[in-house]
Amino acid sequence: MTLAQLIFLAAAAVTLVAAIMVVTSPRLIHAGLWLILSLAGIAVLFILLDNGFLAVVQVAIYIDAIAILIIIAVMLTRAVMSDADRQINRMGLAAAFASLILLAGLLAMVLQVPAASPAPLVEAEVNLDALGRALVDVDGFILPFEVASVMLVAALVGAILVAMAPARGD
Secondary structure, three states, X not given: OOHHHHHHHHHHHHHHHHHHHHHHOOOHHHHHHHHHHHHHHHHHHHHHOOOHHHHHHHHHHHHHHHHHHHHHHHHHOOXXXXXXXXXXXXXXXXXXXXXXXXXXXXXXXXXXXXXXXXXXXXXXXXXXXXXXXXXXXXXXXXXXXXXXXXXXXXXXXXXXXXXXXXXXXX
């Protein structure tokens, strides 16, 4: 087994365990921290795929921006201060069953796709140049890019409104 395979297995295991801990963690702040670890594992997988650009984007956008925004929003809601409630409820069994059905459907769909030869490698600078132009081109991805930024601002404003103490009527 090569070093790259060992790193892949370790990164995949860390990512999987962290993803499971995100949904089973009793405290929201811990779930946010596990999310950061899970996203970091995905960045390592991008590095193993020789795609440094997507690894940097993963770190810069998801880990730095969205994970920190999630942690700030969680802290602002004061849900961190309350006692931890049970994370398992009566719908847990139904959710596990629905997850298994989804997994079976996805596996059936993936197994129907014939194996394809890898795409020929193109010059990396050409792809990055085209991506950069598409992000700021009016006919490209500027509208989804701006919608995502507006949604992030709206989430932050919503977190501040939720965190504000209610006004007492005298």
